[in-house]
Amino acid sequence: MPDALHLQELTPENFDAAVDLKVRPDQEHLVSSVVRSIAEAYVHPGVAWPRLVCDxxxxxxFLMAFFDIDWTGEGVDFRSGLWRLNIADGKQGRGYGRFAVEALAAEIRRRGGTRLTTTWHAEADGPGDFYLGLGFRPTGETSGGQTVGALELA
Structure with a gap:
């Protein structure tokens, strides 16, 4: 990966460019928009970790993550993971998604975590092959009709 790749916080200066980011039209049904993600981050302060993927x-x-949330609400299953990943139309297939997941994995490790979870639509045109290619394995669970996958970081 080029050294120029990095994650960046959202700021007033980059906000407009962030909300203008769009995935390919045929993928819009698979992932929420950046605008929706920013709104969710706003209403879930301290839970959502939104970042821009920059070259x-x-x-x-754009990615949004979470750290150490109580997955079941029963105080026994705390998870960290990828909540949202949007790679811009025309920028896919260049390693940006892989970089984003690897950067998030590094952040989870830095915080003491050993597992990264995510969800994906199990449709033929969904990102399942991308996540499986990165080493995620289905857990057998679903969340909101999506497959739950985990990547062991140990």
């Missing part, structure tokens, strides 16, 4: 000064994607 130098260019915004090429």
């Amino acid at each position: 130098g000064d260019e915004i090429v994607g």
Whole structure:
């Protein structure tokens, strides 16, 4: 990966470019928009961790993560993971998604975590092959009709 790849916080200066980021039209039914994600981050303060995926000064994607949430609400299953990943139309297939997941994995490790979870639509045109190719394995669970996958970081 080029050294120019990095995650960046949302700021007033990059907000407009962030909300203008769109996935391919045929993927819009698979992932919520950046605008919706930012709204969710706002109403879930301290839970959502939104970041821009940048190649130098260019915004090429968006991710939103969570850390140590109580997955079942029973105080026994705390998880960290990828809540949302949007790579811009025309920027896919260049390693940006892989970089984003690897950067998030590094952040989870830095915080003491050993597992990264995510969900995906199990449709033929969904991102399942992408996540499986990165080493995620289905847990056998579903969340909101989506497959739950986990990547062991140990």
